[in-house]
Amino acid sequence: MKKPVGSLRWAIAEGYIPGWSNGxxxxxxxxxxVCILNASDQDAEIAITVFFSDREPAGPYRVTVGARRTxxxxxxxxxxxxxxxxxTDYASIIESNVPVVVQHSRLDSRQAExxxxxxxxxxxxx
Amino acid sequence: MKKPVGSLRWAIAEGYIPGWSNGxxxxxxxxxxVCILNASDQDAEIAITVFFSDREPAGPYRVTVGARRTxxxxxxxxxxxxxxxxxTDYASIIESNVPVVVQHSRLDSRQAExxxxxxxxxxxxx
Amino acid sequence: MKKPVGSLRWAIAEGYIPGWSNGxxxxxxxxxxVCILNASDQDAEIAITVFFSDREPAGPYRVTVGARRTxxxxxxxxxxxxxxxxxTDYASIIESNVPVVVQHSRLDSRQAExxxxxxxxxxxxx
Amino acid sequence: MKKPVGSLRWAIAEGYIPGWSNGxxxxxxxxxxVCILNASDQDAEIAITVFFSDREPAGPYRVTVGARRTxxxxxxxxxxxxxxxxxTDYASIIESNVPVVVQHSRLDSRQAExxxxxxxxxxxxx
Numbered sequence: 253m254k255k256p257v258g259s260l261r262w263a264i265a266e267g268y269i270p271g272w273s274n275g276x277x278x279x280x281x282x283x284x285x286v287c288i289l290n291a292s293d294q295d296a297e298i299a300i301t302v303f304f305s306d307r308e309p310a311g312p313y314r315v316t317v318g319a320r321r322t323x324x325x326x327x328x329x330x331x332x333x334x335x336x337x338x339x340t341d342y343a344s345i346i347e348s349n350v351p352v353v354v355q356h357s358r359l360d361s362r363q364a365e366x367x368x369x370x371x372x373x374x375x376x377x378x
Numbered sequence: 379m380k381k382p383v384g385s386l387r388w389a390i391a392e393g394y395i396p397g398w399s400n401g402x403x404x405x406x407x408x409x410x411x412v413c414i415l416n417a418s419d420q421d422a423e424i425a426i427t428v429f430f431s432d433r434e435p436a437g438p439y440r441v442t443v444g445a446r447r448t449x450x451x452x453x454x455x456x457x458x459x460x461x462x463x464x465x466t467d468y469a470s471i472i473e474s475n476v477p478v479v480v481q482h483s484r485l486d487s488r489q490a491e492x493x494x495x496x497x498x499x500x501x502x503x504x
Numbered sequence: 505m506k507k508p509v510g511s512l513r514w515a516i517a518e519g520y521i522p523g524w525s526n527g528x529x530x531x532x533x534x535x536x537x538v539c540i541l542n543a544s545d546q547d548a549e550i551a552i553t554v555f556f557s558d559r560e561p562a563g564p565y566r567v568t569v570g571a572r573r574t575x576x577x578x579x580x581x582x583x584x585x586x587x588x589x590x591x592t593d594y595a596s597i598i599e600s601n602v603p604v605v606v607q608h609s610r611l612d613s614r615q616a617e618x619x620x621x622x623x624x625x626x627x628x629x630x
Numbered sequence: 631m632k633k634p635v636g637s638l639r640w641a642i643a644e645g646y647i648p649g650w651s652n653g654x655x656x657x658x659x660x661x662x663x664v665c666i667l668n669a670s671d672q673d674a675e676i677a678i679t680v681f682f683s684d685r686e687p688a689g690p691y692r693v694t695v696g697a698r699r700t701x702x703x704x705x706x707x708x709x710x711x712x713x714x715x716x717x718t719d720y721a722s723i724i725e726s727n728v729p730v731v732v733q734h735s736r737l738d739s740r741q742a743e744x745x746x747x748x749x750x751x752x753x754x755x756x
Contacts, residue, residue, distance in 0.1 A: 343448035595700035
């Protein structure tokens, strides 16, 4: 992997953590995930900013993704500087010191059978 | 967020509001959403045009997304200049005065268990 | 809509029409759709080529999308020059004489509760 | 198809093979798929590298996609140099000697009713 893989900044305009869950934990806990791939040979220092409809943004949430590693970060598990509220519309921007690739996924298990969505995030041009 | 985040124009070629719903409102009302992130320091004045298979486009539907805010707009709730019909194929173009990021999602609760889809919209080059 | 919206060529690498269905027709017939938005002031003459894993491509399938119109084309309904087989992996390329926007969706109702997927197609650079 | 269709390198930041399944095989075996379209007139020699959260990458997994063919590769079925573990977060990079188009899909049948997701992969600029 000689050439850089990805972008330094990404945006996800959709965000929503379902308010409840059905099924065995942790696989079937309703969750929303930002999947980050760092194919570079240097650790990626990530800063996530969360945007809301009715207040100023929260963050930055800081995450490290090691060199040649992926990390699937559940928004549910972010707590510093503050938890991400459930049943609330949000959006996010992901910034990194090295190029990374970002994808957005949700598992919704509020009803007996789970539903899934996923999309590539939006790579913000430099 | 010094550099602009997003594009001034976006397109969503898929559009369909399911004709009925199951489950508690408003979370499980079948809906189709355009999620807009405005990471800039200026309010975004949005104009949405809706395209159909058999008639001229409807709109513009006008929405404001505040500076550093996100808004998840349900097509179901648009009413001015006219409602978006359910159980009808449509598509949409989203135009803004400042760069924004747009994502398209649907929750379909016509059957007992809900289904989800989502995708990044198409950023139209300037 | 002065400036062109979209690309002249698009690709969808995933394709699969589920082999059976549950629920009321036609909404819950399992189907795979290519959604095309033509925001231009000229009719779009579309040619769809379908690729398979074990034989030469089929097509072109010809579709017209009127000026300022959208058309959601079910692969299930294509018949000329030949039907698209169900329960078979395929992929597709969509070519147009004017810029269009393309999105790919599937409704799978093989089981009692339907599942959905959707993604923006890949815009092929000129 | 005179002009090249696609990119030489693609990334998928999300990856997860559900740990179990319901329903008739092989259609309803939970699976994760990388769909590759090779619209060129030359066979595509593909190398897939799989990234993990806690160990060095696996691969390359080698796949050939014939000229004017598509192949939907289930990660579940990759075995050389090693199987891809189930119920484990991963990500992948797909490299080809000719331009191809790549899409990512999952069918999750852990519960009685299946769920689907799909997204275009991220085309890595040359």
